Each structure stands twice: as structure tokens, then as C-alpha cells.
Amino acid sequence: MLEIQGLSAFYGRAQALFDVSLRAEKGEIIAVIGANGAGKSTLFDSVLGLTKTTGAVRLEGQDLTGQGSSEIVRRGVGYAPERFNLFPYMTVRDNLLVGAYTARGDIETNLEMVHALFPRLAERAGQETSTQSGGERQMVSLGRALMGSPRLLLVDEPTIGLAPKVCDEIAVVLRRLRDEFGLTVVIAEQNANFALSLASRVYVLESGRITAEGTAESLAKDEALAAAYFGH
Amino acid sequence: MLQILIQGLLLSGLYALIAMGFTLIFSVGRVLNLAYGAYLLIGGYAYFYFSQQLGLPKIAGVMLAGVLGCVLGLLKYQLLVKRVQGVHSAVEIATLILAVVLQSAVVLIFGDSSKILLPIVPGVERVASAAIPYSNLVATIISWAILIGLYFFVRLTHTGRAMQAVSMDAKGAAISGIDANRINMITWGISGTLGAIGGVFFASYTQLYPGMWVAPLIIAVAVVIVGGIGSIIGTLVVAHIVGFMEIIVSSWNPELRGVFTMLLIILVLVLRPRGLFGREEIH
Numbered sequence: 234m235l236e237i238q239g240l241s242a243f244y245g246r247a248q249a250l251f252d253v254s255l256r257a258e259k260g261e262i263i264a265v266i267g268a269n270g271a272g273k274s275t276l277f278d279s280v281l282g283l284t285k286t287t288g289a290v291r292l293e294g295q296d297l298t299g300q301g302s303s304e305i306v307r308r309g310v311g312y313a314p315e316r317f318n319l320f321p322y323m324t325v326r327d328n329l330l331v332g333a334y335t336a337r338g339d340i341e342t343n344l345e346m347v348h349a350l351f352p353r354l355a356e357r358a359g360q361e362t363s364t365q366s367g368g369e370r371q372m373v374s375l376g377r378a379l380m381g382s383p384r385l386l387l388v389d390e391p392t393i394g395l396a397p398k399v400c401d402e403i404a405v406v407l408r409r410l411r412d413e414f415g416l417t418v419v420i421a422e423q424n425a426n427f428a429l430s431l432a433s434r435v436y437v438l439e440s441g442r443i444t445a446e447g448t449a450e451s452l453a454k455d456e457a458l459a460a461a462y463f464g465h
Numbered sequence: 466m467l468q469i470l471i472q473g474l475l476l477s478g479l480y481a482l483i484a485m486g487f488t489l490i491f492s493v494g495r496v497l498n499l500a501y502g503a504y505l506l507i508g509g510y511a512y513f514y515f516s517q518q519l520g521l522p523k524i525a526g527v528m529l530a531g532v533l534g535c536v537l538g539l540l541k542y543q544l545l546v547k548r549v550q551g552v553h554s555a556v557e558i559a560t561l562i563l564a565v566v567l568q569s570a571v572v573l574i575f576g577d578s579s580k581i582l583l584p585i586v587p588g589v590e591r592v593a594s595a596a597i598p599y600s601n602l603v604a605t606i607i608s609w610a611i612l613i614g615l616y617f618f619v620r621l622t623h624t625g626r627a628m629q630a631v632s633m634d635a636k637g638a639a640i641s642g643i644d645a646n647r648i649n650m651i652t653w654g655i656s657g658t659l660g661a662i663g664g665v666f667f668a669s670y671t672q673l674y675p676g677m678w679v680a681p682l683i684i685a686v687a688v689v690i691v692g693g694i695g696s697i698i699g700t701l702v703v704a705h706i707v708g709f710m711e712i713i714v715s716s717w718n719p720e721l722r723g724v725f726t727m728l729l730i731i732l733v734l735v736l737r738p739r740g741l742f743g744r745e746e747i748h
């Protein structure tokens with residue numbers, strides 16, 4: 234469904250990703266785990282066409298390389314970035330409506346789905362996001378991505394700074410998106426426990442390179458990795 | 466009293482229109498468009514040319530001036546702003562030079578004497594001791610109609626929300642599928658239109674001459690600084706503060722008309738550097 238092949242990304246002359254390849258099947262949740270500065274956000278930005286890259290990104294067989302981000306979103310990629318990038322002085326509802334920019338025909342169904350997944354967003358529809366808590370912002374961010382009718386959802390560090398209870402809520406939502414809506418989800422995480430609880434397969438990103446990949450079970454058994462990412 | 470109220474409202478509506486086109490570009494495109502005055506100039510002379518020299522209907526003259534302003538805005542974005550993107554001071558200096566060049570072109574074509582524009586709608590209404598030209602009344606009504614339309618456009622349409630989105634978070638807008646280039650084009654087009662129509666009204670309020678763009682540009686800067694860049698409501702409110710202040714001051718001593726506006730700018734810059742309504746995004 235998503236296929237990344239030999240992707241390298243650059244900030245000016247500095248290279249942040251080196252020949253990264255990964256794939257995700259339809260209806261699968263995969264995770265990319267890595268420490269600070271490993272290149273997780275760069276990887277997602279690159280899929281959206283926001284960085285300078287070489288290599289190929291394909292979605293359902295279609296080449297996304299060289300497309301502008303608005304076209305990539307239109308083709309079915311939703312993105313919830315790590316710092317949310319919400320519109321602070323717009324209401325929750327308007328933030329969601331901006332997310333529907335490329336999917337105007339689906340506003341009603343998508344809004345219903347988002348409100349069903351996050352009832353809190355329906356209660357807080359009129360609140361400006363600048364006054365919201367981190368957890369609420371994460372919900373708006375996911376909701377906004379879903380308003381674009383994506384088939385692939387990229388979620389960057391959904392648990393960062395959130396209380397365990399909110400993390401659980403987010404995990405439930407991501408599972409429902411896979412199971413009920415058939416979405417393909419890629420999660421970037423430092424919190425490997427969260428990632429492994431959701432993902433069927435995991436890629437380990439270190440300094441811009443994929444250094445390990447495998448099923449959640451096989452990676453959990455790897456002693457060195459376990460020591461590095463799971464703290465036990 | 467009634468006279469001051471009416472004149473204040475008339476002038477303020479016009480100032481609001483002029484300031485709005487200016488603030489829109491700053492909040493969406495982050496460009497302090499110092500050459501905004503060029504739209505006013507082109508608008509004023511286009512109206513003069515179409516309605517008074519070619520003899521087209523006046524309303525057609527206003528609309529053609531608006532269209533020309535729109536085209537000018539689009540061209541400026543495509544040929545200049547887009548190419549030096551990111552280097553705002555380069556854009557600002559380049560556009561300011563462009564405005565001066567345009568002013569010279571106007572002098573070459575129309576001469577440098579000032580021209581009296583025939584009223585858009587002839588006739589005068591006497592209120593108390595004041596004569597209120599219908600022309601100014603119509604200008605204010607059209608200004609208000611445009612501003613109200615713009616307000617709802619920005620708040621309620623996909624394109625308008627996208628303009629807000631680009632002004633608030635460029636990356637957030639991009640990942641929502643918004644093409645910032647397209648939104649910028651639309652914004653420059655709207656800004657040029659507002660400026661040119663504002664120019665027609667301003668020229669008929671005062672007079673038409675090649676240097677006419679400077680005073681309203683200063684007003685626009687003042688309104689935007691005091692009102693908070695990007696705030697539609699703030700722009701409206703402050704346009705009225707500035708407009709009323711000018712009318713009140715000039716009823717007392719016409720020489721001091723602009724002085725208080727300048728003092729207000731400095732006062733606000735010192736006390737509240739981000740303006741009374743404070744932020745840079747349109748809302």
C-alpha cells in the first residue's frame with residue numbers, strides 16, 4: 234500500500250535520511266521507532282513532499298515522488314505531525330473543516346466519524362485550539378488528518394507528553410481506524426512499548442538509517458534493541 | 466455633532482477598506498507591501514480614464530479599476546514576490562521602487578496636475594450645517610458591503626479558511642492539502658482589488674494626483690499597526706478611531722489633521738508593540 238524505496242532526505246547540504254526503505258500493507262499498523270534526531274519526522278515530512286529527497290515513495294502503486302504536498306494529500310495521505318501544527322486562533326470545528334479542504338464531499342460523514350472517535354471534539358467544537366490541552370490538540374490533529382478521507386495515516390509521536398489514560402484512548406482510536414475503516418497507519422515513536430502494543434511490524438531508525446526491522450514479537454525479543462528502546 | 470458623526474463614518478469606512486487590503490497581504494503572505502499605494506494610484510487613474518476620458522458608465526469605471534488592481538496584484542505576486550520568496554526586505558524594497566516607477570508612468574501619461582473626479586453619484590445631502598455628497602455615501606456603503614462580504618468569505622468558505630490557515634500555520638496548511646501558492650495568488654488579487662477600489666473612492670473624496678497614494682498608505686499602516694495586523698474586526702474598529710480623530714481634529718484645526726494619527730501610531734508602538742488587537746494571523 235505504502236512503499237518507500239531508497240529514500241534519502243536533505244536539509245540544505247545536511248543529509249537526514251540515508252537510503253530508507255519500508256513498506257506497509259493495506260489495513261496494517263506499522264511503527265518506526267527511533268531516538269531524538271533519528272529522522273522520524275523527516276521521514277514523514279518527506280512522504281508529504283515537504284523536504285528535498287531522492288528515492289521513491291509509492292502509494293497504492295502510484296508514484297508520489299515530485300508531487301506537491303497538496304496533491305499527495307489529495308491522493309490519500311493524512312498526517313498528524315509531532316507539534317500538531319494546528320491553527321491556533323481557529324475553533325476546533327474550523328480546524329477540522331480545513332482538514333476537509335481536499336475532501337469537501339465527505340464533510341458530513343467524516344465529521345460524524347471524528348466526533349464518534351473523539352466525543353470531546355464535538356463538545357469543544359467552538360473552542361479555539363490555542364486554549365486547549367495537549368491531549369485535546371492531539372485529538373484535533375488526528376481529526377483534521379481524518380477529515381481529508383485518507384487511506385494512509387502518518388502519526389508522529391502520538392503519545393509525547395500525554396497522560397497514560399490519553400495514550401490508551403489514542404491507541405484505541407488507531408486500532409479502530411485500522412479495524413473499522415481499513416486505514417493503513419504508520420506511527421513514529423520513541424515510546425517503543427506503545428508502538429509495539431499496536432504495530433504488527435516495526436522498523437528501527439538510527440541516525441537516518443533503518444538498522445532493524447521485523448515483527449513486533451521478534452524485535453521485543455532482541456536483547457540489544459530491548460535495552461536501547463524498552464528500558465529493560 | 467451629527468455632522469462629525471456622519472463625516473466620521475464616511476471617512477472611516479473608506480479607511481477600513483484601504484487598510485483591509487493592506488493587512489490581508491501581511492497576514493497571509495507575511496509581506497509588508499509598502500507599494501500597496503500603487504493599487505490606489507492605479508485605481509484612481511483607471512477610474513478617471515475609463516469614466517471621464519472614455520466616458521464609460523461610472524460603475525463600469527469602478528469595476529474596471531478593481532479588475533486592474535486585481536491583475537496588478539496577481540502580476541506582482543507571480544513576477545516578483547514568488548521569485549524572491551523568503552527575502553521579505555527584498556520584496557518590500559523592490560515593490561516600493563515599483564510604486565515610484567508607476568507614479569512616474571502616471572505623470573507621463575496623465576501629467577502631474579491634479580484632477581477633479583466627477584462624483585460617482587452626483588448630488589449633495591444637507592445634514593445640519595454639513596454638505597454630504599452622495600458620492601461619499603455610496604463609497605462608504607460599497608466599502609462596508611465589500612468588508613462584510615470579505616469577513617464572511619474569510620470565515621465561512623473553504624478558500625477563506627485556507628487563507629486563515631496559511632496565515633496561522635504554513636505547515637499545518639500544507640498537510641491539509643492547501644496549495645499556499647494558490648491561496649497567495651487569491652490574496653494578492655483581493656488585496657489589489659480592494660486597494661484599487663479604495664483608490665477610486667479616496668481620489669473622489671480628496672483629489673486625483675500622482676502623489677495621492679502616500680497619505681492613504683500611511684493611514685493603512687497606522688490602522689494596521691494600531692489594530693493588530695490581520696484582525697478584520699481590529700481593522701474596522703481602528704479605522705473608525707483614526708477616521709473620527711481626523712474629522713474631529715480637522716473641524717478644530719485642519720492643519721493638524723494627520724498629526725494625531727502619527728502620534729497615535731507612536732503611542733501604540735511604545736505601549737503595545739503588537740497593536741491593540743494583537744496578532745498577525747487573519748481572524
Ligand SMILES: Nc1ncnc2c1ncn2[C@@H]1O[C@H](COP(=O)(O)OP(=O)(O)OP(=O)(O)O)[C@@H](O)[C@H]1O
Pocket residue numbers: 244247249267268269270271272273274275276315423
Ligand atoms: N528544518 C531542519 N533543518 C535542518 N536540519 C533539520 C531540520 N529538521 C530536522 N533536522 C535534522 O534532521 C535530523 C532528523 O531530525 P528529525 O526531526 O527528523 O528527527 P526525529 O526522529 O523526528 O526526532 P524527535 O524524536 O526529536 O522528533 C536531525 O539531525 C535534525 O537536527
Ligand SMILES: [Mg+2]
Pocket residue numbers: 273274275315389
Ligand atoms: Mg520528530
